[in-house]
Amino acid sequence: MDRRAIPLIAGNWKLFKGPGEAVAFCSALAVRLEGLAGVAAVVCPPYVSLGAASAALSGSPVRVFAQNAHWQETGAFTGEISPVMLLEAGAVGTIVGHSERRQHFGDTDDTVARRAAHALETGLDVIACVGELEAEREAGRTGEVLRRQVGALAAALGPNERLTLAYEPVWAIGTGRTATPEQAQEAHALIRGLLDVPILYGGSVKPDNAAELLSQPDVDGALVGGASLEVESFAAICDAVAGG
Ligand code: PGA
Numbered sequence: 001m002d003r004r005a006i007p008l009i010a011g012n013w014k015l016f017k018g019p020g021e022a023v024a025f026c027s028a029l030a031v032r033l034e035g036l037a038g039v040a041a042v043v044c045p046p047y048v049s050l051g052a053a054s055a056a057l058s059g060s061p062v063r064v065f066a067q068n069a070h071w072q073e074t075g076a077f078t079g080e081i082s083p084v085m086l087l088e089a090g091a092v093g094t095i096v097g098h099s100e101r102r103q104h105f106g107d108t109d110d111t112v113a114r115r116a117a118h119a120l121e122t123g124l125d126v127i128a129c130v131g132e133l134e135a136e137r138e139a140g141r142t143g144e145v146l147r148r149q150v151g152a153l154a155a156a157l158g159p160n161e162r163l164t165l166a167y168e169p170v171w172a173i174g175t176g177r178t179a180t181p182e183q184a185q186e187a188h189a190l191i192r193g194l195l196d197v198p199i200l201y202g203g204s205v206k207p208d209n210a211a212e213l214l215s216q217p218d219v220d221g222a223l224v225g226g227a228s229l230e231v232e233s234f235a236a237i238c239d240a241v242a243g244g
Contacts, residue, residue, distance in 0.1 A: 008221030010042040011228025022049035026056035038242040054090025065093035071114035083122035093125030109152035134171035172203025188218035207236035
């Protein structure tokens with residue numbers, strides 16, 4: 001299938017919405033998006049809300065992904081969750097390597113690649129995140145950083161039909177500063193040359209900038225943080241890119 005046939009819009013809830021809020025949100029989202037064609041929607045709740053979200057979305061095409069997954073199935077890894085457990089809880093995919101995991105929780109190119117590999121082997125879809133810091137962009141090192149991050153994933157995984165990448169420039173996450181469509185396209189084209197899979201853009205995506213970002217030839221969807229927390233703004237992004 002053409003990778004661009006249907007744009008993917010994934011909502012990364014981060015540390016928001018316990019099970020009760022997740023049910024209310026997902027029930028309303030299922031109704032709001034009913035009948036909308038031409039876009040694939042995913043929500044990524046915290047672990048404890050995965051079961052509630054997937055139950056509330058049963059019968060809806062909106063899929064549920066986790067925000068992270070461990071590289072082993074079981075073991076002495078306090079606080080970690082494995083892909084097989086995520087599947088049992090109702091998730092069908094997971095994000096790995098989000099910059100907040102890399103910045104605050106010690107994830108490295110190596111651990112991100114191991115998390116992605118085990119999740120894919122277990123049958124989950126994977127969204128693996130890459131992106132440069134502001135200082136790296138200012139120093140002209142964006143290409144070098146992306147080659148290193150994507151290179152580690154490419155070496156461990158190769159192309160896989162269940163693998164998606166997300167280009168998230170760290171300076172654009174939660175800041176309201178979106179990459180320009182040209183900056184996004186340049187980075188996506190570089191990434192595509194290293195690993196030819198669908199590539200989402202992430203970093204302050206909103207209803208009013210989503211369509212322009214997704215009009216770029218190598219931007220295949222969006223990973224949305226803040227604007228995914230309200231049903232109406234998340235749905236408005238889906239509307240804006242559906243069939244576009
Ligand atoms: P943002 O977050 O949309 O709030 O910038 C994006 C992300 O962290 O995935």
